[in-house]
Amino acid sequence: MRRGFKAHAERLSLDTRHQLGIRNDNAIDPIALVQSKGCLVWTPENVPEFDLSHLTQLTVSDPDSWDAVTIKEGDCTVIVINNTRPAARQTNTIMHEWAHLELKHKPSRVDEFEDGLLLLSDYPKELEDEANWLSGAMLAPRDGLVNLRKRGLDDDQIAATFGISSELATWRLRMTGIDRQFSRRY
Numbered sequence: 001m002r003r004g005f006k007a008h009a010e011r012l013s014l015d016t017r018h019q020l021g022i023r024n025d026n027a028i029d030p031i032a033l034v035q036s037k038g039c040l041v042w043t044p045e046n047v048p049e050f051d052l053s054h055l056t057q058l059t060v061s062d063p064d065s066w067d068a069v070t071i072k073e074g075d076c077t078v079i080v081i082n083n084t085r086p087a088a089r090q091t092n093t094i095m096h097e098w099a100h101l102e103l104k105h106k107p108s109r110v111d112e113f114e115d116g117l118l119l120l121s122d123y124p125k126e127l128e129d130e131a132n133w134l135s136g137a138m139l140a141p142r143d144g145l146v147n148l149r150k151r152g153l154d155d156d157q158i159a160a161t162f163g164i165s166s167e168l169a170t171w172r173l174r175m176t177g178i179d180r181q182f183s184r185r186y
Contacts, residue, residue: 001126001129001130001133002130005130005133006133006137009130009133009134009137009138010137010141010142010143012102012134012137012138013134013137013138013141014141014143016028016033016138017141020032020033020036023144024141024143024144024147025143025144025145025147025148025161026144026161026162027139027161027162027163027164028138028139028162030091030094030095030098030138030139031094033095033098033138034079034094034097034098037098037101037102038075038077039077039078039079039098039101040076040077040078040079041078041079041081041094042078042079042080042081043080043081043082043083044058044059044080044082044083046080047080058082059082059083059084063082063084063085066082067081067082067085067089067093068080068081068082068093068094068096068097070097070100070101077101079094079097079098081093081094086165087163088159088163088164088165088168089165091139091163091164092135092136092139092164092165092168095134095135095138095139096131096132096135098135098138099130099131099132099134099135099138100123100127100131102134103127103130103131103134105123105127105130105131107122107123108122108123108124136168136171136172136175139162139163139164139168140158140162140164140168140169140172142172142176142178144162145158145169145172145173145176145178146178146181148161149173149178149182155169155170155173156169158173
């Protein structure tokens with residue numbers, strides 16, 4: 001990651017939460033956030049003129065093959081989320097897609113189909129790492145994690161408070177150094 005990126009992501013999270021009136025130790029609604037930034041969030045059922053056989057393939061036959069796709073058409077940006085995934089995963093996925101947009105990441109590959117539809121994919125690892133860090137910071141900022149840990153909440157309770165997966169809560173606590181900080185202190 002770029003030098004200073006993690007600190008930038010934490011500041012962006014706290015600034016955004018302040019603007020939206022959300023405390024740093026409360027959950028943020030990812031759909032409300034991305035909509036406040038001008039993006040739409042749809043499920044596959046919301047996509048106009050979507051072939052029923054494709055819908056069945058994506059949501060019934062092979063729902064584990066994808067999490068989301070972001071489509072840009074002119075000034076309109078739509079994140080199509082796989083609503084068959086668990087809610088905590090959808091939350092992280094929406095924020096991850098938004099992070100790519102916020103950071104103006106360019107994919108290393110763009111697939112164009114005969115009907116003109118473009119699908120963006122294959123971001124370089126460094127850009128995926130940045131999107132992962134920013135989405136994690138937006139969902140569970142370091143200051144909020146510290147506050148909740150000081151109150152004695154465990155990883156699962158912190159995850160429930162933020163509306164994220166236990167895996168993401170544990171990853172944020174470890175990667176931000178909070179677990180190490182608290183293990184030395186207590």
